[in-house]
Amino acid sequence: MGVRTVEGAAGSPEICAVVLAAGEGRRLRPLTEQLPKALCPVGNVPLLDRALARVAALGFAGSGAVAVNACYLGDQVVAHVGGRAHLSLEPGQPLGTSGGVGRLRAWIDGRGVLVGNADAYLADPTAAPGADIARLLAGWDGETVRLLGVPLDHDEPGTFSGHRFAGFSLLPWRYVRDLPAEPAELVRTVWRPAEAAGALEVVPFSGTFLDTGTPADYLTANLHAAGGGSLIHPDATVTGACTRAVVGAGAVVHGAVTDAVVWPGGEVAPGERVTAAVRVGRELTVAAGPRIA
Template sequence: MRAMILAAGLGTRMRPLTNHCPKPLLPVAGKPLIEYQLERLAALGVKQVVINVSYRAEQIEQALGDGQRWGMAIHYSDEPEALETAGGIIQALGQLDDGQDSPFLLLNGDVWCELPLDRLPRRFDAKGLLLLVDNPDHNPEGDFLLQRGRIVKYADEDYRMSPPRLTFAGISLLRPSLFAGLAPGKRALGPLLHQAAEKGELAGQHYTGFWLDVGTPERLQYLDRRLQHAQSTE
Protein backbone atom coordinates (compact mmCIF):
# COMPACT_ATOMS: atom_id res chain seq x y z
CA MET A 1 0.00 0.00 0.00
CA ARG A 2 1.11 3.54 -0.74
CA ALA A 3 0.49 6.43 1.62
CA MET A 4 0.52 10.21 1.77
CA ILE A 5 0.96 12.53 4.73
CA LEU A 6 -0.40 16.05 4.39
CA ALA A 7 2.20 18.43 5.79
CA ALA A 8 2.06 21.58 3.65
CA GLY A 9 -0.08 23.81 5.89
CA LEU A 10 1.07 27.10 7.38
CA GLY A 11 0.10 26.10 10.91
CA THR A 12 -1.50 29.47 11.60
CA ARG A 13 -3.57 28.18 14.53
CA MET A 14 -0.38 26.91 16.14
CA ARG A 15 1.39 30.29 16.20
CA PRO A 16 3.71 31.45 17.69
CA LEU A 17 5.11 27.89 17.82
CA THR A 18 5.14 27.69 14.02
CA ASN A 19 6.77 31.06 13.41
CA HIS A 20 10.10 29.31 12.88
CA CYS A 21 9.17 25.62 12.85
CA PRO A 22 6.70 23.83 10.53
CA LYS A 23 3.88 22.16 12.43
CA PRO A 24 4.85 18.56 11.50
CA LEU A 25 8.17 19.03 13.30
CA LEU A 26 6.75 20.36 16.57
CA PRO A 27 7.88 17.99 19.33
CA VAL A 28 5.50 15.76 21.24
CA ALA A 29 7.03 13.77 24.11
CA GLY A 30 10.48 14.42 22.69
CA LYS A 31 9.79 13.54 19.06
CA PRO A 32 8.42 15.44 16.05
CA LEU A 33 4.73 14.78 15.54
CA ILE A 34 5.19 13.53 11.97
CA GLU A 35 7.66 10.86 13.08
CA TYR A 36 4.88 9.06 14.94
CA GLN A 37 2.95 8.94 11.67
CA LEU A 38 5.93 7.49 9.83
CA GLU A 39 6.44 4.87 12.54
CA ARG A 40 2.81 3.78 12.24
CA LEU A 41 3.07 3.53 8.47
CA ALA A 42 6.28 1.51 8.77
CA ALA A 43 4.57 -0.87 11.22
CA LEU A 44 1.80 -1.32 8.65
CA GLY A 45 4.37 -2.32 6.06
CA VAL A 46 4.09 0.78 3.87
CA LYS A 47 7.18 1.17 1.70
CA GLN A 48 6.30 4.26 -0.37
CA VAL A 49 5.23 7.51 1.32
CA VAL A 50 4.55 10.88 -0.25
CA ILE A 51 4.74 13.99 1.95
CA ASN A 52 3.53 17.28 0.50
CA VAL A 53 5.51 20.24 1.75
CA SER A 54 5.32 23.99 1.33
CA TYR A 55 5.88 26.12 4.45
CA ARG A 56 9.49 25.69 5.59
CA ALA A 57 9.71 22.65 3.34
CA GLU A 58 13.48 22.45 3.57
CA GLN A 59 13.29 21.90 7.33
CA ILE A 60 10.95 18.93 6.91
CA GLU A 61 13.02 17.38 4.14
CA GLN A 62 16.25 17.82 6.11
CA ALA A 63 14.74 16.35 9.29
CA LEU A 64 13.18 13.27 7.68
CA GLY A 65 15.54 12.57 4.83
CA ASP A 66 14.79 9.79 2.37
CA GLY A 67 12.94 7.60 4.88
CA GLN A 68 15.62 4.91 5.07
CA ARG A 69 15.64 4.88 8.88
CA TRP A 70 11.99 3.77 8.82
CA GLY A 71 12.59 1.21 6.09
CA MET A 72 10.62 3.18 3.51
CA ALA A 73 11.12 5.61 0.66
CA ILE A 74 9.87 9.15 1.26
CA HIS A 75 8.99 11.24 -1.79
CA TYR A 76 8.40 14.95 -1.32
CA SER A 77 5.79 16.82 -3.32
CA ASP A 78 6.89 20.44 -3.19
CA GLU A 79 4.25 23.15 -3.39
CA PRO A 80 5.73 26.65 -3.84
CA GLU A 81 2.25 27.86 -2.91
CA ALA A 82 0.19 25.54 -0.72
CA LEU A 83 -2.45 23.84 -2.90
CA GLU A 84 -4.86 22.90 -0.09
CA THR A 85 -5.71 19.29 0.57
CA ALA A 86 -7.20 18.01 -2.69
CA GLY A 87 -4.85 20.12 -4.79
CA GLY A 88 -1.88 18.62 -3.01
CA ILE A 89 -3.18 15.10 -3.57
CA ILE A 90 -3.81 15.73 -7.26
CA GLN A 91 -0.25 17.02 -7.72
CA ALA A 92 1.15 13.88 -6.05
CA LEU A 93 -1.29 11.44 -7.65
CA GLY A 94 1.26 10.03 -10.06
CA GLN A 95 3.23 8.67 -7.10
CA LEU A 96 0.13 7.25 -5.41
CA ASP A 97 -1.59 5.54 -8.34
CA ASP A 98 -0.50 1.95 -8.98
CA GLY A 99 -2.43 1.82 -12.24
CA GLN A 100 -5.12 -0.46 -10.78
CA ASP A 101 -7.07 2.17 -8.82
CA SER A 102 -5.94 0.62 -5.54
CA PRO A 103 -6.65 2.80 -2.49
CA PHE A 104 -3.85 4.76 -0.89
CA LEU A 105 -3.77 5.74 2.77
CA LEU A 106 -4.08 9.46 3.46
CA LEU A 107 -3.14 10.93 6.84
CA ASN A 108 -3.41 14.50 8.03
CA GLY A 109 -0.07 15.36 9.55
CA ASP A 110 -1.68 17.04 12.55
CA VAL A 111 -4.00 14.33 13.91
CA TRP A 112 -3.36 11.74 16.59
CA CYS A 113 -5.37 8.56 16.54
CA GLU A 114 -4.79 5.39 18.53
CA LEU A 115 -6.61 3.09 16.13
CA PRO A 116 -4.07 0.62 14.69
CA LEU A 117 -3.94 1.31 10.98
CA ASP A 118 -4.20 -2.39 10.14
CA ARG A 119 -7.80 -2.26 11.38
CA LEU A 120 -8.80 -0.15 8.42
CA PRO A 121 -10.35 -2.42 5.77
CA ARG A 122 -8.20 -3.01 2.70
CA ARG A 123 -11.21 -3.88 0.53
CA PHE A 124 -14.35 -1.81 0.14
CA ASP A 125 -16.72 -1.13 -2.75
CA ALA A 126 -16.44 2.65 -2.86
CA LYS A 127 -14.10 5.35 -4.12
CA GLY A 128 -13.04 6.14 -0.59
CA LEU A 129 -13.37 5.12 3.04
CA LEU A 130 -13.26 7.77 5.77
CA LEU A 131 -12.50 7.19 9.42
CA LEU A 132 -15.06 9.08 11.50
CA VAL A 133 -14.95 9.97 15.19
CA ASP A 134 -17.34 11.43 17.74
CA ASN A 135 -17.59 15.19 17.42
CA PRO A 136 -15.00 17.15 19.40
CA ASP A 137 -15.85 20.43 21.13
CA HIS A 138 -14.43 22.46 18.24
CA ASN A 139 -16.64 20.70 15.65
CA PRO A 140 -19.94 20.00 17.48
CA GLU A 141 -22.10 19.61 14.35
CA GLY A 142 -19.84 17.05 12.71
CA ASP A 143 -19.12 16.49 9.03
CA PHE A 144 -20.79 13.32 7.74
CA LEU A 145 -23.67 10.98 8.44
CA LEU A 146 -22.86 7.27 8.59
CA GLN A 147 -25.51 4.62 7.97
CA ARG A 148 -24.70 0.91 7.74
CA GLY A 149 -21.11 1.54 6.77
CA ARG A 150 -21.96 4.10 4.10
CA ILE A 151 -21.60 7.85 4.22
CA VAL A 152 -24.87 9.42 3.12
CA LYS A 153 -26.31 12.86 2.63
CA TYR A 154 -29.55 14.05 4.15
CA ALA A 155 -31.63 17.17 3.63
CA ASP A 156 -31.36 19.99 6.16
CA GLU A 157 -35.04 19.62 7.02
CA ASP A 158 -34.39 16.01 8.02
CA TYR A 159 -31.67 16.97 10.49
CA ARG A 160 -33.76 16.44 13.64
CA MET A 161 -34.88 13.01 12.45
CA SER A 162 -31.38 11.82 11.54
CA PRO A 163 -28.63 10.36 13.71
CA PRO A 164 -25.96 12.90 14.67
CA ARG A 165 -23.24 13.53 12.18
CA LEU A 166 -19.70 12.42 12.93
CA THR A 167 -16.38 14.19 12.41
CA PHE A 168 -13.88 13.22 9.72
CA ALA A 169 -10.75 12.07 11.53
CA GLY A 170 -8.29 13.13 8.82
CA ILE A 171 -7.51 9.47 8.07
CA SER A 172 -8.85 7.84 4.94
CA LEU A 173 -8.34 5.32 2.17
CA LEU A 174 -8.92 6.94 -1.21
CA ARG A 175 -8.85 5.60 -4.73
CA PRO A 176 -7.19 7.68 -7.49
CA SER A 177 -10.48 7.53 -9.43
CA LEU A 178 -11.99 9.89 -6.84
CA PHE A 179 -9.85 12.62 -8.42
CA ALA A 180 -10.39 11.64 -12.06
CA GLY A 181 -10.78 14.58 -14.42
CA LEU A 182 -9.79 17.20 -11.84
CA ALA A 183 -7.25 19.71 -13.08
CA PRO A 184 -4.19 20.57 -10.97
CA GLY A 185 -4.49 23.67 -8.83
CA LYS A 186 -5.67 24.92 -5.49
CA ARG A 187 -8.60 22.82 -4.30
CA ALA A 188 -10.01 21.77 -0.90
CA LEU A 189 -10.84 18.14 -0.16
CA GLY A 190 -14.01 18.74 1.87
CA PRO A 191 -16.31 19.74 -1.02
CA LEU A 192 -15.03 16.84 -3.11
CA LEU A 193 -15.83 14.36 -0.33
CA HIS A 194 -19.32 15.80 0.13
CA GLN A 195 -19.96 15.48 -3.61
CA ALA A 196 -18.83 11.86 -3.51
CA ALA A 197 -21.11 11.23 -0.52
CA GLU A 198 -24.08 12.60 -2.47
CA LYS A 199 -23.35 10.02 -5.18
CA GLY A 200 -23.04 7.17 -2.67
CA GLU A 201 -19.34 6.75 -3.42
CA LEU A 202 -17.97 6.84 0.14
CA ALA A 203 -17.79 4.20 2.85
CA GLY A 204 -17.08 4.98 6.47
CA GLN A 205 -15.85 3.49 9.71
CA HIS A 206 -16.67 4.87 13.17
CA TYR A 207 -13.86 4.89 15.74
CA THR A 208 -14.68 5.65 19.37
CA GLY A 209 -11.20 5.55 20.91
CA PHE A 210 -8.78 8.39 21.55
CA TRP A 211 -8.37 10.86 18.69
CA LEU A 212 -7.13 14.44 18.69
CA ASP A 213 -6.84 17.21 16.15
CA VAL A 214 -3.49 18.65 17.22
CA GLY A 215 -4.33 22.07 15.84
CA THR A 216 -3.60 24.48 18.70
CA PRO A 217 -0.80 24.94 21.26
CA GLU A 218 -3.20 23.84 24.00
CA ARG A 219 -4.00 20.55 22.27
CA LEU A 220 -0.32 19.98 21.54
CA GLN A 221 0.48 20.43 25.23
CA TYR A 222 -2.35 18.07 26.18
CA LEU A 223 -1.04 15.36 23.85
CA ASP A 224 2.52 15.90 25.11
CA ARG A 225 1.41 15.38 28.72
CA ARG A 226 -0.65 12.32 27.79
CA LEU A 227 2.22 10.62 25.95
CA GLN A 228 4.79 11.47 28.59
CA HIS A 229 2.53 10.00 31.25
CA ALA A 230 2.01 6.86 29.17
CA GLN A 231 5.77 6.51 28.68
CA SER A 232 6.47 6.95 32.40
CA THR A 233 4.06 4.14 33.30
CA GLU A 234 5.33 1.59 30.79
Protein backbone atom coordinates in the same frame (compact mmCIF):
# COMPACT_ATOMS: atom_id res chain seq x y z
CA MET B 1 -27.76 9.44 0.43
CA GLY B 2 -25.97 9.07 3.76
CA VAL B 3 -22.84 7.41 5.08
CA ARG B 4 -22.29 3.77 5.89
CA THR B 5 -20.25 2.63 8.87
CA VAL B 6 -17.60 -0.05 8.30
CA GLU B 7 -16.11 -2.58 10.72
CA GLY B 8 -13.12 -4.89 10.23
CA ALA B 9 -9.33 -5.21 10.25
CA ALA B 10 -6.95 -6.25 7.48
CA GLY B 11 -4.84 -4.90 4.65
CA SER B 12 -5.64 -4.11 1.02
CA PRO B 13 -3.51 -4.36 -2.17
CA GLU B 14 -2.62 -1.68 -4.73
CA ILE B 15 -2.59 1.16 -2.24
CA CYS B 16 0.02 3.81 -1.49
CA ALA B 17 0.13 6.34 1.34
CA VAL B 18 0.44 10.12 1.41
CA VAL B 19 1.21 12.10 4.56
CA LEU B 20 0.21 15.75 4.24
CA ALA B 21 2.78 18.05 5.84
CA ALA B 22 2.57 21.29 3.85
CA GLY B 23 0.32 23.43 6.04
CA GLU B 24 1.26 26.68 7.77
CA GLY B 25 -0.30 25.84 11.12
CA ARG B 26 -1.52 29.41 11.61
CA ARG B 27 -3.56 28.64 14.73
CA LEU B 28 -0.46 27.20 16.36
CA ARG B 29 1.62 30.37 15.97
CA PRO B 30 4.06 31.45 17.27
CA LEU B 31 5.20 27.82 17.68
CA THR B 32 4.98 27.32 13.92
CA GLU B 33 7.18 30.35 13.34
CA GLN B 34 9.94 28.15 14.76
CA LEU B 35 9.11 24.81 13.12
CA PRO B 36 6.63 23.63 10.50
CA LYS B 37 3.63 22.13 12.25
CA ALA B 38 4.47 18.63 11.01
CA LEU B 39 7.79 18.75 12.88
CA CYS B 40 6.41 20.03 16.18
CA PRO B 41 7.15 17.33 18.76
CA VAL B 42 4.45 15.45 20.65
CA GLY B 43 5.81 13.26 23.41
CA ASN B 44 9.29 14.17 22.10
CA VAL B 45 8.51 12.69 18.68
CA PRO B 46 7.81 14.96 15.68
CA LEU B 47 4.22 14.65 14.52
CA LEU B 48 5.40 13.70 11.03
CA ASP B 49 7.43 10.80 12.42
CA ARG B 50 4.38 9.55 14.27
CA ALA B 51 2.37 9.55 11.04
CA LEU B 52 5.15 7.87 9.05
CA ALA B 53 5.52 5.18 11.72
CA ARG B 54 1.77 4.59 11.63
CA VAL B 55 1.66 3.94 7.90
CA ALA B 56 4.97 2.03 8.00
CA ALA B 57 3.35 -0.42 10.43
CA LEU B 58 1.03 -1.29 7.54
CA GLY B 59 3.89 -1.75 5.08
CA PHE B 60 3.90 1.74 3.55
CA ALA B 61 7.57 2.63 3.76
CA GLY B 62 10.11 3.91 1.26
CA SER B 63 9.79 6.29 -1.68
CA GLY B 64 7.71 3.89 -3.75
CA ALA B 65 5.04 3.35 -1.12
CA VAL B 66 4.69 6.58 0.85
CA ALA B 67 4.90 10.25 -0.15
CA VAL B 68 5.13 13.42 1.93
CA ASN B 69 4.21 16.86 0.66
CA ALA B 70 5.83 20.03 1.98
CA CYS B 71 5.51 23.77 1.45
CA TYR B 72 5.62 26.06 4.50
CA LEU B 73 9.19 25.89 5.85
CA GLY B 74 9.40 23.05 3.36
CA ASP B 75 13.18 22.80 3.38
CA GLN B 76 13.00 21.67 7.00
CA VAL B 77 10.47 18.96 6.13
CA VAL B 78 12.51 17.79 3.15
CA ALA B 79 15.70 17.57 5.22
CA HIS B 80 13.89 15.74 8.01
CA VAL B 81 12.29 13.13 5.73
CA GLY B 82 15.38 12.49 3.63
CA GLY B 83 15.05 9.25 1.69
CA ARG B 84 12.29 7.78 3.83
CA ALA B 85 9.54 8.86 1.43
CA HIS B 86 8.86 10.37 -1.96
CA LEU B 87 8.83 14.15 -1.52
CA SER B 88 6.57 16.71 -3.17
CA LEU B 89 7.75 20.26 -2.48
CA GLU B 90 4.96 22.68 -3.39
CA PRO B 91 6.03 26.10 -4.68
CA GLY B 92 4.44 29.26 -3.35
CA GLN B 93 1.50 28.76 -0.99
CA PRO B 94 0.31 25.33 0.23
CA LEU B 95 -2.12 23.64 -2.16
CA GLY B 96 -4.38 22.28 0.56
CA THR B 97 -5.29 18.64 1.11
CA SER B 98 -6.84 18.17 -2.35
CA GLY B 99 -4.23 20.10 -4.32
CA GLY B 100 -1.45 18.32 -2.46
CA VAL B 101 -2.82 14.92 -3.49
CA GLY B 102 -3.51 16.20 -7.01
CA ARG B 103 0.13 17.23 -7.41
CA LEU B 104 1.08 13.61 -6.62
CA ARG B 105 -1.19 12.00 -9.24
CA ALA B 106 1.70 10.82 -11.45
CA TRP B 107 3.36 9.18 -8.46
CA ILE B 108 0.09 7.61 -7.22
CA ASP B 109 -0.35 6.25 -10.75
CA GLY B 110 -3.60 4.31 -10.59
CA ARG B 111 -3.38 3.18 -6.99
CA GLY B 112 -5.77 3.84 -4.16
CA VAL B 113 -4.25 6.23 -1.65
CA LEU B 114 -4.31 6.27 2.14
CA VAL B 115 -4.10 9.96 3.04
CA GLY B 116 -3.10 11.08 6.53
CA ASN B 117 -2.69 14.50 8.08
CA ALA B 118 0.70 14.86 9.74
CA ASP B 119 -0.88 16.93 12.51
CA ALA B 120 -3.31 14.17 13.54
CA TYR B 121 -2.52 12.72 16.96
CA LEU B 122 -4.12 9.30 17.38
CA ALA B 123 -3.74 6.93 20.29
CA ASP B 124 -5.65 3.68 20.72
CA PRO B 125 -4.47 1.57 23.67
CA THR B 126 -6.67 -1.31 22.50
CA ALA B 127 -4.97 -1.67 19.11
CA ALA B 128 -1.52 -2.63 17.89
CA PRO B 129 0.44 0.11 16.06
CA GLY B 130 -1.31 0.89 12.80
CA ALA B 131 -4.23 -1.44 13.49
CA ASP B 132 -6.66 1.44 13.87
CA ILE B 133 -6.05 2.81 10.38
CA ALA B 134 -5.67 -0.72 9.01
CA ARG B 135 -9.43 -0.97 9.49
CA LEU B 136 -9.78 1.59 6.69
CA LEU B 137 -8.29 -0.99 4.32
CA ALA B 138 -10.24 -4.04 5.46
CA GLY B 139 -12.35 -5.50 2.68
CA TRP B 140 -12.04 -2.34 0.60
CA ASP B 141 -13.52 -2.64 -2.87
CA GLY B 142 -11.33 0.08 -4.39
CA GLU B 143 -14.41 2.13 -5.30
CA THR B 144 -15.67 3.83 -2.14
CA VAL B 145 -14.15 6.69 -0.17
CA ARG B 146 -13.47 5.85 3.46
CA LEU B 147 -12.88 8.16 6.43
CA LEU B 148 -11.65 7.41 9.91
CA GLY B 149 -14.18 9.02 12.25
CA VAL B 150 -14.70 9.63 15.96
CA PRO B 151 -18.32 8.85 16.91
CA LEU B 152 -20.19 11.78 18.45
CA ASP B 153 -23.21 11.74 20.74
CA HIS B 154 -25.18 13.70 18.15
CA ASP B 155 -24.90 14.83 14.57
CA GLU B 156 -23.68 18.37 14.00
CA PRO B 157 -22.70 20.59 11.05
CA GLY B 158 -19.46 19.65 9.34
CA THR B 159 -19.50 16.03 10.52
CA PHE B 160 -20.24 12.80 8.66
CA SER B 161 -23.38 11.13 10.01
CA GLY B 162 -22.41 11.73 13.59
CA HIS B 163 -18.66 11.19 13.14
CA ARG B 164 -15.86 13.74 13.27
CA PHE B 165 -13.03 13.18 10.79
CA ALA B 166 -10.02 11.69 12.57
CA GLY B 167 -7.09 12.49 10.31
CA PHE B 168 -7.01 9.61 7.80
CA SER B 169 -8.98 8.79 4.66
CA LEU B 170 -8.79 6.21 1.88
CA LEU B 171 -9.37 7.43 -1.66
CA PRO B 172 -10.02 5.38 -4.82
CA TRP B 173 -8.03 6.26 -7.93
CA ARG B 174 -11.26 7.22 -9.71
CA TYR B 175 -11.56 10.18 -7.34
CA VAL B 176 -7.86 11.07 -7.44
CA ARG B 177 -7.12 10.90 -11.16
CA ASP B 178 -8.85 14.21 -11.98
CA LEU B 179 -7.78 16.23 -8.94
CA PRO B 180 -5.94 19.35 -10.14
CA ALA B 181 -2.80 20.58 -8.43
CA GLU B 182 -4.65 23.71 -7.36
CA PRO B 183 -5.55 25.02 -3.90
CA ALA B 184 -8.53 23.04 -2.62
CA GLU B 185 -9.58 20.74 0.22
CA LEU B 186 -10.59 17.08 0.02
CA VAL B 187 -13.78 17.74 1.96
CA ARG B 188 -15.09 19.71 -1.04
CA THR B 189 -13.52 17.85 -3.96
CA VAL B 190 -13.88 14.24 -2.77
CA TRP B 191 -15.59 13.58 0.57
CA ARG B 192 -18.82 15.54 0.14
CA PRO B 193 -19.29 14.52 -3.52
CA ALA B 194 -18.77 10.87 -2.53
CA GLU B 195 -21.23 11.29 0.34
CA ALA B 196 -23.83 12.72 -2.02
CA ALA B 197 -23.31 9.74 -4.36
CA GLY B 198 -23.69 7.20 -1.55
CA ALA B 199 -20.02 6.22 -1.94
CA LEU B 200 -18.65 7.38 1.42
CA GLU B 201 -18.04 5.03 4.33
CA VAL B 202 -16.96 5.90 7.87
CA VAL B 203 -14.73 3.61 9.91
CA PRO B 204 -15.25 4.39 13.62
CA PHE B 205 -12.18 5.23 15.71
CA SER B 206 -12.67 4.68 19.44
CA GLY B 207 -9.30 5.94 20.66
CA THR B 208 -8.04 9.46 21.34
CA PHE B 209 -7.85 11.88 18.41
CA LEU B 210 -6.59 15.47 18.45
CA ASP B 211 -5.71 17.59 15.44
CA THR B 212 -3.09 19.54 17.49
CA GLY B 213 -4.22 22.66 15.65
CA THR B 214 -4.28 24.99 18.64
CA PRO B 215 -1.84 25.43 21.54
CA ALA B 216 -4.46 23.90 23.86
CA ASP B 217 -4.92 20.76 21.76
CA TYR B 218 -1.20 20.54 21.10
CA LEU B 219 -0.46 20.59 24.82
CA THR B 220 -3.26 18.11 25.50
CA ALA B 221 -1.73 15.70 22.97
CA ASN B 222 1.68 16.01 24.63
CA LEU B 223 0.31 15.32 28.08
CA HIS B 224 -1.68 12.38 26.74
CA ALA B 225 1.51 10.98 25.19
CA ALA B 226 3.15 11.29 28.61
CA GLY B 227 0.49 9.01 30.06
CA GLY B 228 -0.51 11.30 32.90
CA GLY B 229 3.03 11.61 34.24
CA SER B 230 6.18 13.30 33.00
CA LEU B 231 8.18 12.36 29.92
CA ILE B 232 11.74 13.62 30.17
CA HIS B 233 14.25 13.02 27.40
CA PRO B 234 17.46 11.29 28.60
CA ASP B 235 19.51 14.18 27.18
CA ALA B 236 17.62 16.83 29.19
CA THR B 237 19.00 18.38 32.38
CA VAL B 238 16.34 18.67 35.07
CA THR B 239 16.96 19.87 38.62
CA GLY B 240 13.59 21.55 39.14
CA ALA B 241 10.13 20.08 39.70
CA CYS B 242 8.34 18.53 36.74
CA THR B 243 4.68 17.62 37.19
CA ARG B 244 2.81 16.24 34.19
CA ALA B 245 5.37 17.61 31.77
CA VAL B 246 7.17 16.74 28.55
CA VAL B 247 10.80 17.86 28.40
CA GLY B 248 12.75 17.56 25.15
CA ALA B 249 16.32 16.66 24.27
CA GLY B 250 18.93 19.16 25.42
CA ALA B 251 16.41 21.12 27.48
CA VAL B 252 17.49 22.57 30.82
CA VAL B 253 14.90 22.86 33.59
CA HIS B 254 15.94 24.41 36.90
CA GLY B 255 12.56 25.96 37.69
CA ALA B 256 9.10 24.38 38.02
CA VAL B 257 7.18 22.94 35.08
CA THR B 258 3.55 21.83 35.48
CA ASP B 259 1.15 20.65 32.77
CA ALA B 260 3.62 21.99 30.25
CA VAL B 261 6.00 21.19 27.41
CA VAL B 262 9.61 22.29 27.13
CA TRP B 263 10.82 21.95 23.57
CA PRO B 264 14.23 20.47 22.75
CA GLY B 265 16.88 23.00 23.74
CA GLY B 266 14.42 25.02 25.83
CA GLU B 267 15.34 26.50 29.19
CA VAL B 268 13.45 27.18 32.42
CA ALA B 269 15.54 29.26 34.81
CA PRO B 270 15.79 28.80 38.60
CA GLY B 271 12.75 30.29 40.31
CA GLU B 272 10.77 30.38 37.08
CA ARG B 273 7.40 28.66 36.72
CA VAL B 274 5.93 27.38 33.45
CA THR B 275 2.34 26.18 33.79
CA ALA B 276 -0.18 25.12 31.13
CA ALA B 277 2.15 26.38 28.41
CA VAL B 278 4.84 25.49 25.89
CA ARG B 279 8.35 26.84 26.41
CA VAL B 280 10.61 27.32 23.39
CA GLY B 281 14.21 28.47 23.87
CA ARG B 282 14.88 30.76 26.82
CA GLU B 283 12.07 33.26 26.50
CA LEU B 284 9.18 32.19 24.28
CA THR B 285 6.26 30.86 26.34
CA VAL B 286 3.01 30.02 24.57
CA ALA B 287 0.00 29.70 26.89
CA ALA B 288 -2.25 26.78 26.12
CA GLY B 289 -5.57 28.33 27.05
CA PRO B 290 -8.56 26.77 28.82
CA ARG B 291 -8.39 23.20 27.40
CA ILE B 292 -5.80 22.10 30.02
CA ALA B 293 -7.31 23.90 33.03
